[in-house]
Amino acid sequence: MTRTQALDELVTANRILAREGVVDSFGHVSIRHPDRPDRYVLSRARAPECIEVDDLMEFSCDGTPIDAAGRKPYAERFIHGAVYHARPEVRAVVHHHSPSVIPFSVTNATLSPVMHMCAGIGTRVPTWDSHATFGDTNLLVTNMEMATELAAALGDRPVILMRGHGCVVAGLSLRETIFNSIYLQLNADLQLKASGLGDITFLSEGEVAAVLRTRGAFTFERAWEFWCRRAGRPYDARAMDGPLAGA
Amino acid sequence: MTRTQALDELVTANRILAREGVVDSFGHVSIRHPDRPDRYVLSRARAPECIEVDDLMEFSCDGTPIDAAGRKPYAERFIHGAVYHARPEVRAVVHHHSPSVIPFSVTNATLSPVMHMCAGIGTRVPTWDSHATFGDTNLLVTNMEMATELAAALGDRPVILMRGHGCVVAGLSLRETIFNSIYLQLNADLQLKASGLGDITFLSEGEVAAVLRTRGAFTFERAWEFWCRRAGRPYDARAMDGPLAGA
Amino acid sequence: MTRTQALDELVTANRILAREGVVDSFGHVSIRHPDRPDRYVLSRARAPECIEVDDLMEFSCDGTPIDAAGRKPYAERFIHGAVYHARPEVRAVVHHHSPSVIPFSVTNATLSPVMHMCAGIGTRVPTWDSHATFGDTNLLVTNMEMATELAAALGDRPVILMRGHGCVVAGLSLRETIFNSIYLQLNADLQLKASGLGDITFLSEGEVAAVLRTRGAFTFERAWEFWCRRAGRPYDARAMDGPLAGA
Amino acid sequence: MTRTQALDELVTANRILAREGVVDSFGHVSIRHPDRPDRYVLSRARAPECIEVDDLMEFSCDGTPIDAAGRKPYAERFIHGAVYHARPEVRAVVHHHSPSVIPFSVTNATLSPVMHMCAGIGTRVPTWDSHATFGDTNLLVTNMEMATELAAALGDRPVILMRGHGCVVAGLSLRETIFNSIYLQLNADLQLKASGLGDITFLSEGEVAAVLRTRGAFTFERAWEFWCRRAGRPYDARAMDGPLAGA
Secondary structure, three states: OHHHHHHHHHHHHHHHHHHOOHHHHOOHHHHHHHOOOOOEEEEOOHHHOOOOOHHEEEOOOOOOOOOOOOOOOOOOHHHHHHHHOOOOOEEEEEEEEEHHHOOHHHHOOOOOOOOOHHHHHOOOOOEEEEEHHOOOOOOOOHHHHHHHHHHHHHHOOEEEEOOOOEEEEOOHHHHHHHHHHHHHHHHHHHHHHHHHHOOOOOOHHHHHHHHHOOOOOOHHHHHHHHHHHOOOOOOOHHHOOOOHHOO | OHHHHHHHHHHHHHHHHHHHHOOOOOEEEEHHHEOOOOOEEEEOOHHHHHOOHEEEEEEEOOEEEEEOOOOOEEOOOHHHHHHHHHHHOEEEOOOOEOOOHHHOOOOOHHHOOOOOHHHHHHHOOEEEEEHHHHOOOOOOOOOOHHHHHHHHHHOOOOOOEEEEEOOEEEEOOHHHHHHHHHHHHHHHHEEEEOOOOOOOOOHHHHHHHHHHHHHHHHHHHHHHHHHHHOOOOOOHHHHHHHHHOOO | OOOHHHHHHEEEEEEEEHHHOOOOOEEEEEOOOOOOOOOOEEEEOOOOOOOOOOHEOOOOOOOEEEEEEEOOOOOOOOOHHHHHOOOOOOOOOEEEOOOOOOOHHHOOOOOOOOOOHHHOOOOOEEEHHHHHOOOOOOOOOHHHHHHHHHHHHHOOEEEEEOOEEEEEHHHOHHHHHHHHHHHHHOOOOOOOOHHHHOOOOOOOOOHHHHHHHOOOOOHHHHHHHHHHHHHHHHHOOOHHHHHHEEE | HHHHHHHHHHHHHHHHHHOOOOOOOOEEEEEEEHHHHOEEEEEEOOOOOHHOHHHEEEEEEOOOOOOOOOOOOOOOOHHHHHHHHHOOOOOEEEEEOOOHHHHHHOOOOOOOOOOOHHHOOOOOOOOOOOHHHHHOOOOOOOOOOHHHHHHHHOOOOOEEOOOOOOEEEEEEEEHHHHHHHHHHHHHHHHHHHHHHHOOOOOOOOOHHHHHHHHHHHHHHHHHHHHHHHHOOOOOHHHHOOHHHHOO
């Protein structure tokens, strides 16, 4: 993948999250820099639905812009750097405030997969509460100290909630991370509905492990084509017909 | 109906299910082959919203593609063949993951018709749990052994839920099966809302039987025209003005 | 208003109900014939979203088409005639299956206005259950006997629910009846949400009476303009600037 | 900002509230007159989605139109004048009937921020009940006496609910007021969902204060750009690249 393709896909990822209602004016998605693993790429501070390639900036893992060129960065960019620093295998990070997910961050109800497509969120998603260490703040993760604690709480999981705020999703590819962001939202919707009907049978740990073990890139690709169409973004059909098709 | 018309309608059925939110990137719909009852027609592995006529493939009932031509089939195509094998009268099968339906698959609440338009789902829709026989799997029905057990659990019913996964809908025509798929989703929405208000008066068995006894092809046709319009698919107006109009 | 205008408005009413989600492929709206009070005008059997002027048919109050010209009427047209017969002041009737309203028809929860805009539905909306007199049927009101009993249960009210089926809304003008149909749906949404939060303070009978006493045609006109725009239907701006503006 | 720009922005504010589902045919938004602080600008009585610049009228704080030119004003314009009179710092007022908010006005559940973006609604949003002083009315605030009592109940808060009716939102700028109107709706959605899951941890008073202390104009600007795009309204990109970008 060329650098141009990578940036185009990051724009697409922003538009997809907006189209699917995972983000509104806030929330952001980054990729680890394709050539410089100590950097990440993230838009300037702008609503995801509006982002263009020229909005994309490079940052070092401590959140310093490489060449800001007058562009204002997100105040919470530190979340991304802290996760990339703590998790060398992670290639993409999303921070979002999905209205389906927030209710689970402010109650004792614990998100856990209720269907196979949502297994990627991991069993018993934890919640990080900034208040425990940092007290009364505006809840924004605006420095490396807070971001490092959040990344430590995330550990090697794919998802962590943030009390009264949102969540972080980290994954091995941009497609996987967008996929898990959207299915996290769906799982929250499903679990909320199911909790009104009675006790819930969640996926077993063995089932979650089996889904993750057998899921291939093709699953993410199929969803990516669909979401591109809904977001009005071009999709390179060769990806579906190429080597992935045999995966 | 010519073969071309049948394939066009199958594409339309995919687009309708996507437009109505019954399927997202996943879920699929098949028809029994119009001329070869031992075969069925199903898209290659692709999101229903994106499917074109060239994506449609033929399969024998054991899931073997007749002429794959490099196209990757759905991993769960076996569901379709097992139902066509067990139910000679069935002409169309849908497998979907409607977010309205899933909550009923993971709780003890039992879906049953709360309004006349939903009578086609049958009273007290059962749930099949793959875990009972197959233990910790990725929940996908990826072979004939699982599919055959699922089809046996379906029996002669129109619908069965799959725990933590979705459902199967089988019918005597493509229009009827799409109709029941969409009204299954509606019934789940209605029943979830009603369960928050108090005890529910479901349709009696006699009422369900009366609906099924008196429902004609015209009911499905009227809905089909509406759904075609919403999905941006052509509709042949002659069907509404023709013999069906007197039905 | 000319006959052409009246028919155009009836088409618009159909499109509005579809756009606002009050009807799907089913449900219908009629007007009393502008010149022949013993007749009403109702579409042939077709989804409201698809209806054109040429679909509109005239019926006598017993449901007999005046000049069918090969068009198939709604099986439930009898509802309209029975209400026009019983209520000489009524000028428009809607029968719909709003998914917000149905849950109240199958539980003991009683719809009543929770906000001023919904006062037109009347306090404590009753439910008619076809099973009480007619036993196990397909729930459709397909003859004058059933329709007459339903109209009697409606009495002089603006709305009645039908158990496991839908509702009837009757009003003094097409705009008022569409208005009350849509705000009936909204009230059901509001009441469902509020019932999850605790005991509800409904509008008092005095408040409902005060709303009805002070509501003018301009209220309906303002909403009509908005709904026309959403439904993609032309709106005659002169109505807003004309005598009504001084109402 | 020129007078033309201010009026264009007020039209945009109306369209945004409509697009985001905060208002339907009813509800209205005003600004204090840019040059005459004893006046405010508000549309003639029309659905917010339909409003054009020519619909905007000037009023003195007692609700008298300056130059009606045959245009019919909103019956409830008095709300705006009473708030501008009581609160010299307020520059914009919204009155709306969001279907998410109403349920909190008719139950004992108290709206309070569950996430940081909603801190602007203030802790423990109160409800004003017109019935306490004025008895059985149509609930409309159609004179200065009612409006003055409502404004007194609002006090120095940003939001007050109106039982069985809607709410008032007042702010220091049009963007802030629209922002808080939309996030009030979101908070109501979140709180309703969360209340179905168990006891809720609301933002602490210290957290709310911290959000308000650190929130800059850029936050409102980022959201405004997004909402303009969704509403199909032009957005002046220079605002994002200008001095605000350094805020």
